[in-house]
Structure formats: C-alpha cells, structure tokens
Amino acid sequence: MTENNNIAEFKSETEKAFQTAWHSEKGGDESWYKLLEFYGAQPLSQKEKEQLMNSEMKIVKGAYPVELRRVYEKIIAGYLLKNDPQLNTVLNEFDTELKVKEYYQKIKPFSGMNDIFSNASVSLNKYSEGMQKEKHQTIKCKNCGAPRLEVAQYDNCLFCGSKLFVSN
Numbered sequence: 001m002t003e004n005n006n007i008a009e010f011k012s013e014t015e016k017a018f019q020t021a022w023h024s025e026k027g028g029d030e031s032w033y034k035l036l037e038f039y040g041a042q043p044l045s046q047k048e049k050e051q052l053m054n055s056e057m058k059i060v061k062g063a064y065p066v067e068l069r070r071v072y073e074k075i076i077a078g079y080l081l082k083n084d085p086q087l088n089t090v091l092n093e094f095d096t097e098l099k100v101k102e103y104y105q106k107i108k109p110f111s112g113m114n115d116i117f118s119n120a121s122v123s124l125n126k127y128s129e130g131m132q133k134e135k136h137q138t139i140k141c142k143n144c145g146a147p148r149l150e151v152a153q154y155d156n157c158l159f160c161g162s163k164l165f166v167s168n
C-alpha cells in the first residue's frame with residue numbers, strides 16, 4: 001500500500017473541524033454544535049461561556065478554542081483505535097496545543113490596538129496599585145495567555161483547554 005486512507009481521512013476530519021469552528025458565529029453556531037454532538041465532545045456550559053465573554057480573552061468570530069480542542073481529542077481517540085502504525089505516527093505528531101493556539105490567532109481581534117485603548121488606562125492604574133500584591137497570584141495559561149479565573153474552579157484553561165499554567 002502506498003497510500004494510507006486513514007491518514008488522509010484523519011487530516012480531512014481535523015481540517016473540517018478547524019474550518020467549521022473558524023467559520024462559526026462568535027461563540028459557536030448550529031453547524032458547530034452539530035459537529036460537537038457528532039463527535040460526542042462536550043460543549044461549554046452557558047455559565048462558562050458567559051465567563052469567557054466577560055474575560056479579557058476576546059474573540060471576533062468562531063467557536064471557543066477549548067471546544068475545538070475537545071473535538072480534536074475525540075477525533076484522535078477514534079483514529080487511535082484503528083491501530084494503524086503509519087497513522088499512529090501522524091497522530092503522535094499532531095500538536096493539539098499548537099493547533100489550538102493557531103486557531104486562536106485567527107479568531108482574536110485583528111489588531112492589539114483595541115485592547116490597548118480599552119484596557120490600558122484602566123488596568124495601568126490598577127496594575128501600579130496592585131502590582132506588588134497581585135504579582136504572585138496571577139496565573140496564566142502558558143498556551144494562550146488567558147488568566148486563570150479562579151484557581152480552585154477548574155483544572156484546565158477555560159479558554160483553550162490547556163493544562164499548562166505558569167505563575168508570573
């Protein structure tokens with residue numbers, strides 16, 4: 001066999017998931033939620049979505065990255081069951097962390113300028129006041145930079161689903 005159909009199918013499924021998420025309305029639309037359902041991937045709860053909407057992690061379009069990650073995980077788990085050594089190499093090389101980050105780059109506001117204007121004046125004051133105190137308490141996602149909202153509330157990043165947190 002020179003061609004591996006499993007690999008081709010895997011690539012087309014992950015690409016389709018990416019495109020569906022990307023072309024979805026902000027926060028997910030019907031076709032996105034159909035796709036989540038198809039893979040049995042868990043959508044964000046309404047409460048989690050509201051938290052994200054009000055967080056500093058702004059998006060202009062598309063489904064939330066964490067949901068795309070959940071779909072990727074389901075797709076990968078499904079293909080691992082095929083026990084195809086060639087395919088497994090591709091699955092191992094699939095960098096979910098990076099893909100989710102790339103996706104975030106596509107759905108975040110085009111320019112950082114909006115963020116600067118809307119946040120800078122407010123947060124600079126807040127920062128200079130609270131810098132010393134809060135410095136040790138800020139925990140950010142290593143992958144997407146989202147602040148962890150409440151430490152005890154969840155294990156993975158609510159925004160992108162990463163397990164990697166760094167204190168700074």
Ligand SMILES: [Zn+2]
Pocket residue numbers: 141142143144145146157158159160161162
């Ligand atoms: Zn994150």
